Amino acid sequence: MVTVENFIETKYRDLGFRISIEYIDLYGGFSNRKLQEIFSTIHSMLIENFRAMNSRLPTNEHTAHYWADKSRELILAIDVINGLERVLAKTNDAFSIDSYYKEIINKSEKFLESSGGSVIPQGMDKIELYYTEPIFIKKDLVNICTSPIEQKYVDLEQIGHRSYATVYSYTDPFYNRKYVLKRAKNNLSGKELERFRQEYYQMAQLSSPYIVEVYHYNETKYEYVMEYMDCTLGDYILNTSPKPNKIERIKLSIKY
Secondary structure, three states, X not given: OXXXXXXXXXXXXXXXXXXXXXXXXXXXXXXXXXXXXXXXXXXXXXXXXXXXXXXOOOOOOOOEEEOHHHHHHHHHHHHHHHHHHHHOOOOOOOEEEOHHHHHHHHHHHHHOOOOOOEEEOOOOOOOOOOOOOOOEEEOOEEEEEEEOOEEEEEEOXXXXXXXXXXXXXXXXXXXXXXXXXXXXXXXXXXXXHHHHHHHHHHHHOOOOOOOOOEEEEEOOOOEEEEEOOOOOHHHHHHHOOOOOOHHHHHHHHHHO
16 A cells, blocks of 8 residues: 555656755745645646747637647656545645646646647647746635634635635534635735735625625634625626626626
8 A cells, every 4th residue: 555655756756857846935824835836836837838838829619739748748647636636535735726827737637648749738828927926726624613612624625725825615514504714914014914804894794685795803813704606796887798897897897
């Protein structure tokens, strides 16, 4: 039976000369130094090879050729990601993949070939490159208190991030209902943290079916729980048929 430590060592050696610590500051939350370097290296490989792919994007109504050596590098990176995700799933280093990059990786797996190059399919847009945001997020726990003597811990799933905060979803086991946790980023100044805090308290004073409800602010962790919405405003507008005109979009933005 392969141990976690042996798997990490194997993948570290597989990456060999590619090992890069350029993005290691994004992965300091992981316990093993070599694991941090692996995540940093895979992050670097994705950035380098997707940047090359961007020179052929967007494809619009056509396809495009992607070089064989670049295809093999991406295949290797994705293979390491899949292996780590499986082996670390039940450890303290369990992680999730940023939702945007998860979608890009899934698309790439479908057309990447190990020899002769790959055919990039129609309709693929340029890929946003993450230089300051992690692609791999260590799974976190949220403490749910349903009574003074009962505590529950549930996995958080990252669903988005902004300049001030990272947004997660989770299912409360007591209410059997999805909620959102919005957590301030670690690098915020005191002034920015206070602005984040005031965001919650101002929203808490509002009551409307068109405004997302907020429920609890944690003064220690700088985070708050809020209502889970089925889709974003942008997705709603894109998927509405017929598309709302400019005035209707402004009204929707005010409501939301």
